[in-house]
Amino acid sequence: MRASLIQIAVNPDETVETRRARVARLVREERGAAELVVLPELWTTGAFAYEDFVAEAEPLKGPTYEAMSAAARDAEVWLHAGSVVEAAGGALYNTSLVFSPDGELAASYRKIHRFGFDKGEAVMMAAGTDLVTVGLPGLTAGLATCYDLRFPELFRGLVDAGAQLLVVPAGWPARRLGHWTLLARARAVENQSYVLACGTAGTHAGVEQAGHSLVVDPWGEVLAEAGPDEETLRVTLDPAKVTATREQFPALKDRVL
């Protein structure tokens, strides 16, 4: 399966509407080049633009849903459209959306671990409760978002639910870049799964973003890594590599707890 990760630059000099249209064009450009396209966390507002969360919140089927559904259909790709600030039942959620190539919503995932300790997302957003997997061509994907990367038990749950590919949209800060690459590789190695970790570039709300989106194979090798700026990574994922890794080095079978 060919996959493209589009590392979007999120800067305050671009409006959300302009960025939404620009990202939809970037997705359409992957037509014929990929079966799966992945976008980062909260690329509309920026993951740290807390002051914009209420104003930019959308119902699940809001403007980002509509634009990304149409882009997936036009590009004929599975689209992990990153996440949006979802308004539902009087609460906000950091919700990821996955579309099938006919533009239908195949899965949505509300981020379980909210970032910010006693401020920002951690206090403004409600936590998701459900682990989510989705069947893609040849591989089952498990969904996680940004700060979730620090919680290995979530990923074990996804593997138990059948995941072979872990998709992690993020808005990870540059000052913790070392943790980002280390944790992405660790999640791949310990779960013998592909990891597609797609972050943002640019600087918003005064927080420089790490960029450095990366794709890690089930043996922990980095297949592709972006630089700090906006960039599209293109890789080919082989489902047989997951099976072979798990058969030849069956550590997952030795779990005791």
Ligand SMILES: O=C(O)CCC(=O)C(=O)O
């Ligand atoms: O865990 C981190 O260092 C960054 C997490 C984060 O930025 C987020 O979840 O939005």
